[in-house]
Amino acid sequence: MESSSPTVPFPLLQTPIESKYRVCTIPYRFPSDNPRKATPVEIQWIDLFLNSVPSFRQRAENDPTVVDAPIKAEKFAQRYTAMLEDMKKNPESNGGPPDCVLLCRLREQVLRELGFRDIFKKVKDEENAKAISLFEGVVRLNDAIEDDSKRVENLIRGILAGNIFDLGSAQLAEVFAKDGMSFLASCQNLVSRPWVIDDLDDFKMKWTAKTWKKAVIFVDNSGADIILGVLPFARELLRRGTTVVLAANDLPSINDVTYPELVEIISKLKDENGQLMGVDASGLLIANSGNDLPVIDLSNVSPDLAYLATDADLVILEGMGRAIETNLYAQLKCDSIKIGMVKHPEVAQFLGGRLYDCVFKYHEVLNY
Known part of the structure; x- marks a missing residue:
């Protein structure tokens, strides 16, 4: 089932009249x-989505929580493939014309129905x-760098x-299944x-010159992404006095971290004094974004997130789905970063x- 909670527009998104907000970055068709x-x-x-069907089918057929998983996984592959082939013949079928949001939603819909x-x-x-288990070491390496x-x-x-670490990419899913991935090696091999x-150079100058009062970070994948990538950065913001809101998915989608999972992760990383490796984490808040896809439409977020974000002055969209395939050109009322591989x-x-290039798009809004 899809997220059933009511949604509202993200309050820091420029209104449609001002920015003509378009979710998807790539124009799939023209009038x-x-x-x-x-x-x-x-x-x-x-x-692209057809190529990912085998890896999703394999994950599904090994799901121990579903009775007759191999049979249902094959049904998923057949149904979703048929939908995709139908849209090639008639782009208006299955709720089309297709874009990355619809293609993701149809995939999740078929999986959940089964x-x-x-x-x-x-x-x-x-x-x-x-x-x-690696978090402490990564944080200590960062803390050892004296220059801000x-x-x-x-x-x-x-x-x-x-x-x-993104299993929604067919190529990366294959690499991960074969060899696994090393975080430190990935850092060195960007x-x-x-x-x-x-x-990045512009942002580094601003980083040394200003402090944001509240940052909202739309997080992406589980594992190294959230724990070794986002959380050390969030901890640094906390150390500078910034309140940090981490916004995670309501429902599971590929290997994205969910709100309940993120709550559990943070509880395991905090010490008995509520600190993250010596930094007070009382200003670290976790929000349910209301989203159930690896991409996000900022005109539909949870009321809880909208409330927490109202007074934020920095928004970070992280990951290919949220920051590149969608929202790369989204205009926000405050400073923003779109970051992903x-x-x-x-x-x-x-x-x-x-391929495997990086996006770091920083936009400063003056007098916000």
Whole structure:
């Protein structure tokens, strides 16, 4: 089932009249395109989702919580494949025309109708446990960097390195299943700068000159992403006096961390005094975003998140789905960062970058 909670627009999103908010970054079709014929971009993205069906089927058939999982996993593969093939013939079928939001939603819909609630639960739990054991070491490495500018760059690189743990990418799912991934090696092996979108130097100057009172971070994947990437950065913000709101998914979707999982992770990382490695974490808040997909439409978030975000002056959208495939050009009323790794060749092609290139888009709003 989809999230049944009521949703409201994210309060820091520029109103549609002001910004003409469009969720999806890539234009899949234009008004002049034939509504009955799939565009080349639509076909390209349908094929991308078709390529991911085998890895999702494999995860589903090994779900111990579902009776007759292998049979139902095959049904998922058949139904979802049929939907995708139908949209190639008629883009207006299945609620189309297709974009990354609809393609994700249809996949989740079919899985949930067949009784699959969280087919990545086992791998998420394993990666969370592994990352928790490494958290202290990663934080100590960051704390050992005395220069503020160099430390924040290292923290940003950590977010990007952690973001590679993404089982929604067919290529990365295959690599992960074969070899696993090393966080520190990923940090060292990020593609060279300048990245395809690279505002890091500008942000480092602002970092040393200003402090934000409240930051909202839309988080992405479980494991290294949230624990070794986002949380050390959030801890640094806390140390500077910033209140931090971490917004996580309401319902499971691929290996994204959920609100209940994030609550559990934070409880395991805090000490008996409520600190994160010596930093007071009383200003660390966890919110249910109201979202149930690996992408996000900022015109539909939970009322709880909207309330917590009202007085924020920094919004960070993290991950390819939330910050690149959707919302890359979203205009916000306050300072914003869109950060993630490019893990689909189709996205790299659109941006004019490389596969596994990085996006760090920083926008400052004056007089907010």
